[in-house]
Amino acid sequence: MQRSKISRGVLPGVLAACATLAGCSAWQPPQAWEKGTLARPDMSMGGDALSQRFEQHIYSSKENASGGYGVGGGGCGCN
């Protein structure tokens, strides 16, 4: 069976990558109480709070999307 150099290295290479990435299962996104730095006003993406609320309302009404714009702000304190 003829195997080229490239395909011979695929399976061991992927196995090595799997073993490395398996360490990533220990990774967790930041917990709710760890978002203190993210909650600072300078860490939010939008410049103006009112226009930010307006945009978020559009996103949630058109796409049912929420979050991703900053932490600790108005509303329910979720995300």
Add this chain to the structure above:
Amino acid sequence: MNPSRSMSRRLAAMLFGATILAAAMPSAYALDPGQSLPIASVAGSDANTVPLVDGKARATYIDFWASWCGPCRQSFPWMNRMQDKFGAKGLRIVAVNLDTKRADAQAFLAQLPAKFDLGFDNGGAVARQFGIRTMPSSVLVGADGKVIAVHHGFREEAEAELEQRIAEALARP
């Protein structure tokens, strides 16, 4: 293509995909009604311990807050009102702070003094055991030390509902 070569490629792709999925799985924990609390007490402000369930209160409202959390600023006056209103009927409020810096919490408390017990959980160990995923979160515990309800977030619109739940918990025999 050589069949064994494509087989090993397919196997490699499946292995890779499975690992990615396994790595992406978040671990979830939630406190269900009827469960007991995972922790009995938290640290107090000065090297003392504050019990979460003191055995005397008919209902305990455990709130997890932080100085940087906007809705927490709204919840403190409400919690003060609840303590005033239901304290004599056996309500005990314990607010566990999750700030990493005590100074932040003290600055918050200087502006919004608390009429209830305060706990301090610096590293988030208590919050993790409670499965907190929103700031603020609150757990209403009955006289038997079992969870009645968990509430995520805080909004003015939800105040009446929360007060209703507290009143019902206190009315239980």
